[in-house]
Amino acid sequence: MPDFIPPLSVYFVWHPADSPTIKPIMDYCAAQLQRDVKRPFSRAMNLPVFYRTTVQKGVPLAVDLRSDKTIIFPFLGKEVLADDEWVAYVEALPASDQCHIIPIAIDKYGLSLTGPLAKTNCIRAYNFPMAYFKEYAFISIAHEIFRYSLNDFFMPLALGKDNSLKIFLSHAKDGAYGIKLATALKSFIDNTAMRDFFDATDIAPGYMFDKEILDHIKGSSVVAIHSDPYSSRYWCQREIMTAKELDRPIIAVDCLEEFEDRRFPFASNIPGVHVHPEGDVSQKDLLRILSATLLETIRFFYSKLVLGRYKSVGWVDPDAEIRSRPPEVSDIEKILLHDCGTITCRHKIIVYPEPPVYSEELKFLSNLGIKLDTPLSFNSHDLKDKAIGISISQPSEEELVSIGLSGSHLVQLAQDFARHLLARGSSLIYGGDLRDDGFTQFLFDEAQSLQARLQTQNVSVQNFIAWPLYTNDSVDAKAWKAKYRSVAAMIACPPPAEILDLVPSADVFLPPSNAQNHFVWSRSLTEMRREMVSKCNARICVGGTHSGYKGKMPGILEEVMLSLAMGQPVYLLGGFGGVTASLCKYILTKNIPDELTLEWQIENNPGYREFINFSVGRGKDFYPDHNALNDIIIGIDLKNGLSDEDNKRLFSTPFMDEAIWLVLKGLKAIDQMVP
Numbered sequence: 001m002p003d004f005i006p007p008l009s010v011y012f013v014w015h016p017a018d019s020p021t022i023k024p025i026m027d028y029c030a031a032q033l034q035r036d037v038k039r040p041f042s043r044a045m046n047l048p049v050f051y052r053t054t055v056q057k058g059v060p061l062a063v064d065l066r067s068d069k070t071i072i073f074p075f076l077g078k079e080v081l082a083d084d085e086w087v088a089y090v091e092a093l094p095a096s097d098q099c100h101i102i103p104i105a106i107d108k109y110g111l112s113l114t115g116p117l118a119k120t121n122c123i124r125a126y127n128f129p130m131a132y133f134k135e136y137a138f139i140s141i142a143h144e145i146f147r148y149s150l151n152d153f154f155m156p157l158a159l160g161k162d163n164s165l166k167i168f169l170s171h172a173k174d175g176a177y178g179i180k181l182a183t184a185l186k187s188f189i190d191n192t193a194m195r196d197f198f199d200a201t202d203i204a205p206g207y208m209f210d211k212e213i214l215d216h217i218k219g220s221s222v223v224a225i226h227s228d229p230y231s232s233r234y235w236c237q238r239e240i241m242t243a244k245e246l247d248r249p250i251i252a253v254d255c256l257e258e259f260e261d262r263r264f265p266f267a268s269n270i271p272g273v274h275v276h277p278e279g280d281v282s283q284k285d286l287l288r289i290l291s292a293t294l295l296e297t298i299r300f301f302y303s304k305l306v307l308g309r310y311k312s313v314g315w316v317d318p319d320a321e322i323r324s325r326p327p328e329v330s331d332i333e334k335i336l337l338h339d340c341g342t343i344t345c346r347h348k349i350i351v352y353p354e355p356p357v358y359s360e361e362l363k364f365l366s367n368l369g370i371k372l373d374t375p376l377s378f379n380s381h382d383l384k385d386k387a388i389g390i391s392i393s394q395p396s397e398e399e400l401v402s403i404g405l406s407g408s409h410l411v412q413l414a415q416d417f418a419r420h421l422l423a424r425g426s427s428l429i430y431g432g433d434l435r436d437d438g439f440t441q442f443l444f445d446e447a448q449s450l451q452a453r454l455q456t457q458n459v460s461v462q463n464f465i466a467w468p469l470y471t472n473d474s475v476d477a478k479a480w481k482a483k484y485r486s487v488a489a490m491i492a493c494p495p496p497a498e499i500l501d502l503v504p505s506a507d508v509f510l511p512p513s514n515a516q517n518h519f520v521w522s523r524s525l526t527e528m529r530r531e532m533v534s535k536c537n538a539r540i541c542v543g544g545t546h547s548g549y550k551g552k553m554p555g556i557l558e559e560v561m562l563s564l565a566m567g568q569p570v571y572l573l574g575g576f577g578g579v580t581a582s583l584c585k586y587i588l589t590k591n592i593p594d595e596l597t598l599e600w601q602i603e604n605n606p607g608y609r610e611f612i613n614f615s616v617g618r619g620k621d622f623y624p625d626h627n628a629l630n631d632i633i634i635g636i637d638l639k640n641g642l643s644d645e646d647n648k649r650l651f652s653t654p655f656m657d658e659a660i661w662l663v664l665k666g667l668k669a670i671d672q673m674v675p
Contacts, residue, residue: 002312002313003313003649004309004310004313004315004655004657004658004661005066005067005068005309006048006066006067006068006306006309006655006657006658007067007068007069007302007305007306007309008047008048008067008068008069008070008071008145008149008150008302008305009048009049009050009066009067009069009070009071010033010047010048010049010050010070010071010072010073010145010149011049011050011051011052011063011070011071011072011073011404012026012029012049012050012051012052012072012073012075013051013052013053013060013063013072013073013074013075013090013093014051014052014053014074014075014080015053015075015077015079015080015083015086016053016054016055016056017079018075018077018079018080018106019053021075021106022053022075022106024134025133025134025137025138026051026406027408028134028137028138029049029137029138029141029142030049030406030408031408032138032142032291032295033045033047033049033142033145033298034046034047034049034408034412035412035415037408037411037412037415037442042355043271043299043353043354043355044299044354045298045299045302045303046306046412046416046656046657047145047298047302048067048654048655048656050064050404050405050654051401051404051405051406052404053401054401054402055397055398055401055402056398058085059085059086059088059089060089060401060402060404061402061403061404062092062094063093063094063099064654065094065098065099066654066655068098069098069099069100069149070098070099070100071099071100071101071102071144071145071148071149072093072099072100072101072102073101073102073103073104073123073141073144074090074093074101074103074104074117075104075106075110075125076090076103076104076105076106076109076110076111076113076122077105077106077107077109077110078107078109078110080110080113081109081110081112081113082109087113087114087115090103090113090115090117091113091114091115091116091117093117095116095117100148100149101117101120102120102122102123102141102144102148103117103120103122103123104122104123104125104137104140104141105122105123105124105125105126106125106126107126108126110122110126111124123140123141123144125137125140128140132283132284132287135287135288135291136287138291139287139290139291139294142291142294142295142298143164143165143294145298146165146294146297146298146301147163147164147165150297150298150301150302150305165221165293165294165297166216166219166220166221167189167220167221167222167223167293168216168217168220168221168222168223168239168243169182169185169186169223169225170222170223170224170225170236170239170240170243171224171225171227171230171236172225172227172229172230172233172236173233174229174233175225175227175228175229175230176227176257177227177255177257177277178225178226178227178229178230178255179227180281181225181227181253181255181275181281182225184280184281184286185223185281185286185289185290188283188286189290213238213239213242214242214246217239217242217243217246217248218246218248220248221248221249221250221251221293221296221297221300222239222240222243222248222249222250222251223250223251223253223289223293224236224239224240224250224251224252224253224267224270225253225255226252226253226254226255226256226267226272227255227256227257227277228256228257228258228259228260229260230260230264230267231260231262231263231264231267232260232261232262232264236264237264237266237267240264240266240267241266241330244266244330244331247324249293249296249297249300249301249324250267250270250296251270251271251272251273251289251292251293251296252267252270252271252272252273253272253273253274253275253289254272254273254274254275255274255275255276255277256277257277265329265330266330268328269325269326269328270296270325271292271296273288273289273292275288275289299324299353300324300325301324303324303352303353304322304324306657307322307351307352307353307375308322310351310375310378310657311351315378315379315661316351316373316378316379317349317351317378317379319347319348319349320347320349320350320351320373320378321335321346321347321349321350321351322351322352323350323351323352324352324353325352325353326352326356326357326361326362327350327352327362327365327372329364334346335347335350335365335370336368345368345369345370347370348369348370348371349370349371349372349373350365350370350371350372350373351373351374351375351378352372352373352374353374353375354374354375354376354419355374355376356372356374356376356377375420375657376419376420376423377423380423380424381424381664381667381668381671382424382425383421383424383425383426383667384424384425384426385425386425386426386427386537386538386667387426387427387428387429387462387535387536387537388421388426388427388428388429388536388537388538388539388540388667389428389429389430389532389533389535389536389538389539389540389559389563390414390417390418390428390429390430390443390539390540390542391431391539391540391541391542391544391555391556391559391560392410392413392414392439392540392541392542392543392544392556393439393543393544393545393555393556393578394407394410394543394545394578395543395544395545395546395577395578395579396545396546396547396548399546399577399578400577402577403575403576403577403581403654404654405576405577405654409576409656410439410542410543410576411439411442412656413542413573413576413656413659414439414442414443414446414542415442415443415445415446416656416657416660417540417660417663418443418446418447418450418461419446419450420660420664422446422447422450422460423450424664426460427458427460427461427462428443428447428460428461428462429461429462429464429532429535429536430443430461430462430463430464431463431464431465431466431528431529431532431555431559432463432465433465433469433472434465434469434476434477434480440463443461443463444461444463444480444483444484444487444488447460447461447484447487447488448484448486448487451486451487460487460488461484461487461488461489462488462489462491462535463488463489463490463491464491464493464528464529464531464532465490465491465492465493465528466493466521466524466525466527466528466529467492467493467494467495467506467524467528468495468508468509468510468521468524470490470492471506471507471508471509472509477490491531493524493527493528493531494506495520495523495524495527496523496524496527498523498618498622499519499520499523499524502516502517502519502520503520512550514607514610515607515610515611515613515614516614518550518607518610518611518614519611519614519615519618519622521550521551522550522551522552522611522615522622523622525550525551525552525555525558526551526552526558529551529555529558529559529562530562532559533559533562533563533566533568534566536563536568537568537569538568538569538570538571538640538667538670539559539560539563539568539569539570539571540571540573540663541556541559541560541570541571541572541573541580541583542573542576542578542580543556543576543577543578543579543580544556544557544578544579544580545578545579546578546579546582546595546596546600546601546604547601547604547605548605549605552611552615552622552623552624553601553624553626554579556578556579556580557579557583557596557629560572560583561628561629561632564632564636564638565632567639568639569638569639569640569641569666569667569670570638570639570640571638571640571642571650571662571663571666572584572587572638572647572650572651573650573651573653573659574650574651574652575651575652575653575654575655575659576654579596582595582596583596583633584651584652586633587633587636587651588648588651590633590634592629592630592633596626596629597626598624598626601624601626612624639670640666640670641665641666641667641668641669641670641673642662642665642666642669646662646665646666649662650662650663
């Protein structure tokens with residue numbers, strides 16, 4: 001099978017001095033284009049988004065072209081233009097047929113770039129109204145993603161406004177607020193900078209309706225303005241049905257004033273925006289509608305591309321029909337073929353994007369023998385009775401920035417792994433504390449969402465907590481235990497016997513404030529990890545900090561060493577940085593990276609030498625043995641069911657879907673090897 005190559009990646013490039021301005025835009029755009037990690041199981045794109053900036057001086061890594069298409073957004077201003085090294089970096093960005101560069105000027109100095117991009121028209125962000133700066137920025141960015149990276153996949157490439165997103169405004173001609181909203185939306189588009197992003201059309205009097213509606217809708221995203229009379233109007237129904245027949249993106253704008261006696265069933269299965277039908281239409285509402293329209297349009301077409309790519313590399317059945325949204329009753333004539341009194345199914349397998357809808361909704365198709373899949377279920381392998389350990393923690397901020405990622409990338413990866421593994425019947429084992437917005441919370445939230453989606457009561461996550469962490473705030477610990485009882489088991493691991501002489505009270509939190517207390521923490525963490533690892537059938541490792549830990553060595557490193565010592569399969573995702581990336585480098589080169597040496601650890605962890613000296617005094621079994629790591633790496637056998645080539649890809653890929661697929665492939669291969 002061919003290797004997986006994503007159809008599209010997006011890069012944002014900015015000078016570190018501009019971070020206060022750019023970071024809020026990045027957080028907002030990433031939540032839209034990837035997935036909002038605080039909304040588990042939301043419908044999302046998971047578009048690969050990467051960053052290029054630095055924490056301190058210097059320039060970032062070069063942009064890595066590993067997708068069919070790459071679009072780069074460099075943010076330009078006086079900080080960049082006054083820095084010769086950064087100017088050279090931006091001018092060297094790799095423009096080509098497969099890589100398009102759209103500069104964003106955050107001040108007027110950003111228009112002064114020389115070199116290859118000197119004549120490239122910029123997005124002039126300094127003209128955006130400050131009250132809606134991030135909304136305008138997102139619309140501008142999203143439009144260019146559609147225009148240069150998706151539009152020409154589905155229609156011939158045009159120039160200028162002809163390549164803009166076309167919007168068809170569908171509304172009842174006698175719906176008072178609907179007319180007001182449609183008029184305001186079209187006027188806003190036609191009379192502001194939005195005219196460069198959208199081409200809004202409405203049916204003019206005196207035209208042949210059937211022909212005009214077909215010509216407009218077949219190349220447009222449809223905004224259905226749902227006023228009180230909308231569902232009862234024949235031509236509104238025709239517009240929605242035509243959009244569904246032509247497989248076009250549709251957004252519903254709900255502005256009901258009082259009541260409708262029947263909602264048109266074909267105007268469902270689409271995203272919606274609610275607008276209060278009172279007073280004048282606000283700019284905020286208009287921007288919300290336009291943002292939602294762009295977002296759904298990108299999601300609609302990107303899902304076609306990425307699911308089609310899954311199909312081409314063998315992840316999806318070659319006979320599967322790809323859909324951009326869940327199938328519905330209106331699709332029946334596309335799915336069933338009636339010929340001389342005989343009804344047959346055109347498609348035996350239909351694949352649509354996550355999240356899966358409840359099985360009852362699609363029972364009318366499953367009763368016909370049609371298999372319905374999302375990435376959660378296609379080519380699925382039963383992992384029931386398997387316990388998979390997840391070792392994931394965030395590297396330092398500086399390291400994440402250096403490889404073009406943020407903390408939300410790792411959270412999303414953890415959520416995606418949780419979803420895929422739990423959906424296949426496995427349980428998850430994790431060792432983490434109970435910080436708000438930490439990996440523990442995100443894993444638990446994902447498990448709760450999936451439990452509701454799959455309608456199961458299985459307790460599917462075991463979270464191990466070492467002493468004295470679980471004594472730090474008993475009120476919060478009780479709240480966590482109560483909130484997540486339906487999906488998670490909290491396992492508190494007491495301090496081991498050999499350190500009880502150093503523990504004033506097992507019921508009182510002990511801060512790691514000196515070498516002795518650090519030793520107590522390290523022994524407690526080691527015993528917790530030993531117990532946790534013993535319950536696992538395999539381990540997935542991502543990230544991990546090189547310094548600032550409270551154990552005898554970096555936590556993920558210790559969990560890998562324990563897993564390998566117990567003969568468990570280990571999966572190392574090196575493309576997300578941290579200790580895991582260092583281990584992958586070590587395995588490939590057989591040369592120990594500096595950051596894994598004892599000397600580096602002593603130099604970069606204040607108090608670590610004193611901790612080692614104290615540990616030596618307690619016995620040779622208790623201090624960190626870095627020589628053991630070298631013995632493991634020299635003869636390493638990950639036993640993970642993957643070929644050397646597959647492991648090399650797993651060691652380096654920054655793409656979440658490829659990493660997840662490789663791990664699932666390895667787990668399946670292991671099961672098939674068992675007699």
